[in-house]
Amino acid sequence: MPALDATSETRFTSGVRALLREVGWSTDLAVEPEGERPEPVGVDVVVEVEACGVCGRDCLDRAGRFAFVRVPITPGHEAVGRVVAVGSEVTQWKVGQRVATLHRDACGACAACAAGETSLCVSAAAVLGLLVDGGYARWLTVPERALYAVPDDVDPALGAVLHCTVGTAWRGLTRAGVTAGARVLVTGANGGVGAAAVEVATRLGASAIAVVRRPEHGELALARGAAAVIVDDGRTFHKRLPGGPVDVAIDCVGAPTFNGALRALGVGGRLVAVGNITGERVELNVGYVITYGLTILGSSGATRADMARVLALHAARPFDVPIHARLPLAEADRAQRLVAAGGLSGRVVLFPGAVTASPP
Secondary structure, three states: OOOOOOOOOOOOOEEEEEEEOOOOOOOOOEEEEEEEOOOOOOOEEEEEEEEEEEOHHHHHHHHOOOOOOOOOEOOOOOEEEEEEEEOOOOOOOOOOOEEEEOOEOOOOOOHHHHOOOHHHOOOOOOEEOOOEOOOOEOEEEEEHHHEEEOOOOOOHHHHHHHHHHHHHHHHHHHHOOOOOOOEEEEEOOOOHHHHHHHHHHHHOOOEEEEEEOOHHHHHHHHHOOOOEEEEOOOOOHHHOOOOOOEEEEEEOOOHHHHHHHHHOEEEEEEEEEOOOOOOOOOOOOHHHHHHHOOEEEEOOOOOHHHHHHHHHHHHHOOOOOOEEEEEEHHHHHHHHHHHHHOOOOOEEEEEOOOOOOOOO
């Protein structure tokens, strides 16, 4: 997409959006005309969407796992595009800049924001796809603090998913103190975050052990730098670790693999919880955690500062987040059902413009 300047007209005067009208899977996502481009007010920014990733969290939203989801709502928190209009109070963006979404905005005034931990902001309310309309659309209207800058040369599919995959992995692994020489276990290494975690771990100088369910997914992990692959259904991988216990585990699945990841840790090990793909609650042996001095961390999403570091790494040596399928926005319902079924190699990405769909 060519750059826009402050006097440019957007390429489209209208578009379509996908809409979740009711929680659950019994009714398909609707795709309907979006009308004229919205006019932002206050600190809001209007972005013309190039691409939007379909995340596992989108499926959790649809399933009603978050009681506060607002319906009807446009899903999607993984969008990239161009700023085409800004509200009168916007100070951080100008028309023509290329941006991508964070998971939500930040207030800029609380203690977490003051410390630079904007993803831990306690006052931000604009959660994309849950409380405000998200990126399954031609136009996306969000507060200015919900965006970060993306270079023009980043592929749209990667630009859409970079924050939620590489950014999440980067934040989790760096908060867990991964450094050169560490051993890192990655569950769900065939997914977007898992594949990114393998790459991030190796960039940090660590040795990554990938856990996948299918042999062909192991090939994907090896291609991204994994030192070893364990093909496992989630029940025995912690007993089959080459070289013994690991220093850090990043669990990109949830209940099916959480306790296995915990038991894969050595004394003083750290577990980063990222995945939550099932509705099951995890049973935790607190005595085991205490005895082995383990730490459990949640990864709440990357900040702008995190993404600046990720983009610097990408510029020096590009990340290769796997894209399972590129689909037109009109196939948003099919895209979510593909993700919900699982077993994919990376992310599914939607394009508001006309594209040729890739095979599922």
